[in-house]
Amino acid sequence: MKIIVWLGRIALFLLFFVFALFNTEPATLNYVLGHWQAPLALVLLIFFLAGALFGVAVLLPVIFRQRAEVRRLGRSLSDANKIASAAEAATISLPPTPLKL
Numbered sequence: 001m002k003i004i005v006w007l008g009r010i011a012l013f014l015l016f017f018v019f020a021l022f023n024t025e026p027a028t029l030n031y032v033l034g035h036w037q038a039p040l041a042l043v044l045l046i047f048f049l050a051g052a053l054f055g056v057a058v059l060l061p062v063i064f065r066q067r068a069e070v071r072r073l074g075r076s077l078s079d080a081n082k083i084a085s086a087a088e089a090a091t092i093s094l095p096p097t098p099l100k101l
Contacts, residue, residue: 020045 020041027040 023040029036
């Protein structure tokens with residue numbers, strides 16, 4: 001399975017590498033304070049990374065909230081298990097009563 005994953009990664013890298021080789025024409029970005037010229041592949045890579053970082057930044061509060069909830073539920077389950085084991089240890093097992101005929 002690991003070999004298949006690595007082959008997929010290598011294929012994806014080669015695909016991106018070939019894309020970057022064939023898209024070296026300069027692209028101009030115009031913004032309020034001026035303009036910037038760079039190869040198209042570099043511009044796409046920068047915007048892809050900026051989008052990924054933005055997505056991670058947006059999801060961080062949700063991830064932290066879920067981790068806190070998992071910790072809280074884990075403590076609650078641990079407490080319930082302790083109570084259940086204490087209750088089980090406290091029960092008195094009575095010997096079976098003989099049947100009367």
